[in-house]
Amino acid sequence: MKKYALALLSAAYSLIFSLCALAANEEQGSGAKKIIMQIGSSVMTVDGEKRSIDSDSAQTAPSIVRDRTLLPVRAVVEAMGGSVSWSDDTQTAVLKCGDSDISLTIGNASALLNNESVVLDVEPVIINNRTMLPIRFIAESFGYAVGWVGRTQTVTIIKAENADASFDFKSRSVALNNGVEMPIVGIGMFTLTPEQAENSVYHALSYGYKLIDTANAYNNEEGVGAGIARAGVAREEIFVTTKLWPTDYEDVDGAVDETLERLGLEYIDLLLLHQPFGDYIAGYQGMEAAVAAGKVRSIGLSNFNEESFAEIMEVADITPAVLQVESNPWFHQTEMREYAKQYGTVINAWFPLGGRGQTQAMFSEPTIVEIAEAHDVNPAQVVLRWHLQIGNIAIPGSTNPEHILENISNFNFELTNEEMEKISAMDRGHGSFDFGGGGEVPNFNSFEAP
Numbered sequence: 001m002k003k004y005a006l007a008l009l010s011a012a013y014s015l016i017f018s019l020c021a022l023a024a025n026e027e028q029g030s031g032a033k034k035i036i037m038q039i040g041s042s043v044m045t046v047d048g049e050k051r052s053i054d055s056d057s058a059q060t061a062p063s064i065v066r067d068r069t070l071l072p073v074r075a076v077v078e079a080m081g082g083s084v085s086w087s088d089d090t091q092t093a094v095l096k097c098g099d100s101d102i103s104l105t106i107g108n109a110s111a112l113l114n115n116e117s118v119v120l121d122v123e124p125v126i127i128n129n130r131t132m133l134p135i136r137f138i139a140e141s142f143g144y145a146v147g148w149v150g151r152t153q154t155v156t157i158i159k160a161e162n163a164d165a166s167f168d169f170k171s172r173s174v175a176l177n178n179g180v181e182m183p184i185v186g187i188g189m190f191t192l193t194p195e196q197a198e199n200s201v202y203h204a205l206s207y208g209y210k211l212i213d214t215a216n217a218y219n220n221e222e223g224v225g226a227g228i229a230r231a232g233v234a235r236e237e238i239f240v241t242t243k244l245w246p247t248d249y250e251d252v253d254g255a256v257d258e259t260l261e262r263l264g265l266e267y268i269d270l271l272l273l274h275q276p277f278g279d280y281i282a283g284y285q286g287m288e289a290a291v292a293a294g295k296v297r298s299i300g301l302s303n304f305n306e307e308s309f310a311e312i313m314e315v316a317d318i319t320p321a322v323l324q325v326e327s328n329p330w331f332h333q334t335e336m337r338e339y340a341k342q343y344g345t346v347i348n349a350w351f352p353l354g355g356r357g358q359t360q361a362m363f364s365e366p367t368i369v370e371i372a373e374a375h376d377v378n379p380a381q382v383v384l385r386w387h388l389q390i391g392n393i394a395i396p397g398s399t400n401p402e403h404i405l406e407n408i409s410n411f412n413f414e415l416t417n418e419e420m421e422k423i424s425a426m427d428r429g430h431g432s433f434d435f436g437g438g439g440e441v442p443n444f445n446s447f448e449a450p
């Protein structure tokens with residue numbers, strides 16, 4: 001693999017640079033937000049505009065490699081607002097972007113990133129074994145994130161936003177990648193009747209909750225709206241998440257209006273595509289239009305895997321702010337967490353306590369019991385505290401006022417690194433459902449997944 005990558009790397013650089021020396025582009029622009037390149041195409045899209053890969057650059061040498069599956073490093077770096085210079089003497093290309101620079105010498109297995117040596121045949125060099133130039137390494141070094149969609153053979157390079165989104169335990173919130181503040185603990189509405197939803201929301205808001213998580217498919221949005229109205233809390237004090245079902249992805253505008261009607265609200269704080277089924281591309285674009293229309297503040301995804309998330313990134317003008325997926329001590333979602341992090345997308349855990357019917361098994365786990373005893377708290381609080389410390393927004397569901405109060409009282413203690421590690425050992429690496437994605441839209445009435 002190493003030899004293969006190096007040979008291709010070398011070939012690519014020879015093709016790009018060795019015809020003649022390239023003058024450095026002194027002008028460094030602010031940099032594109034999104035670059036899309038499709039293997040085999042001589043055209044790329046830079047912030048929505050088509051750009052010919054070989055004609056844009058008024059350089060003294062060709063910047064295009066259309067041969068085989070090689071992508072043009074130079075075009076990418078320039079689109080990022082960077083510059084490329086080449087030394088014939090040392091056979092070295094110097095790529096500069098922002099405060100960073102990369103020196104790549106033909107035939108070398110390592111590069112210099114800000115004067116520090118980096119081995120080039122590490123995983124980021126190759127995108128799914130298919131894109132042969134170190135686009136990923138270069139993009140990531142320059143603060144961009146890279147997604148790859150195998151189905152369309154497309155690489156999407158996006159300026160990473162707010163990638164360090166960290167939880168503020170004082171305000172109990174996180175700044176999403178669009179700057180909107182989202183509470184980090186809330187209450188979930190799955191399986192609740194409208195009456196139960198109203199009561200749970202009412203109690204939650206009375207206890208100081210700010211975040212409510214519902215969905216069109218839960219059939220209890222009217223109850224949520226009634227609970228909000230009953231609690232009499234100012235609209236701007238609360239954050240309402242709801243989700244669109246795949247059958248509505250082709251008429252998001254109508255679905256959003258109906259949702260607002262049911263909730264009795266004028267805007268939704270966070271709207272998610274509930275499942276990666278049906279025409280989720282149209283669904284996502286519909287949500288972007290709803291943001292532009294002022295009906296929705298933030299948008300995100302639920303139950304999307306890397307592949308379907310990357311497909312969204314290919315068309316997205318708005319980076320998903322939140323990814324809601326199953327996560328709890330049995331299923332840490334480590335890979336998806338890393339994947340989402342590069343876009344500053346925050347993970348929101350569903351089944352945070354293990355899910356209805358499974359919570360007692362979770363609360364009886366020896367590790368959880370031992371830690372709960374050590375802190376003199378209950379097992380649910382340990383699990384919820386773990387979520388917050390790994391960066392999961394948690395939305396435990398409950399119809400029990402005592403539980404509702406307990407679940408927001410998890411800010412007075414902290415799990416040690418050792419305790420966090422013990423909980424890491426509980427990870428089974430899989431959850432309750434495999435959503436797959438991309439296939440038939442599940443029947444709304446008979447589909448039993450959450």
Ligand SMILES: NC(=O)c1ccc[n+]([C@@H]2O[C@H](COP(=O)([O-])OP(=O)(O)OC[C@H]3O[C@@H](n4cnc5c(N)ncnc54)[C@H](OP(=O)(O)O)[C@@H]3O)[C@@H](O)[C@H]2O)c1
Pocket residue numbers: 187188189190191213214274302303324325349350351352353354355356357359380381395396397398399400402403404406407450
């Ligand atoms: N995006 C998706 O596809 C998806 C899928 C599933 C869920 N969700 C969202 O995630 C939310 C959470 O999931 P979930 O409600 O299904 O599962 P969960 O939060 O893991 O578990 C809920 C269960 O925990 C119990 N519980 C809550 N607090 C407790 C406490 N302090 N002590 C003891 N038991 C406690 C509840 O019983 P009591 O009612 O008796 O308190 C209920 O049986 C949902 O409500 C929904 O909003 C999203």
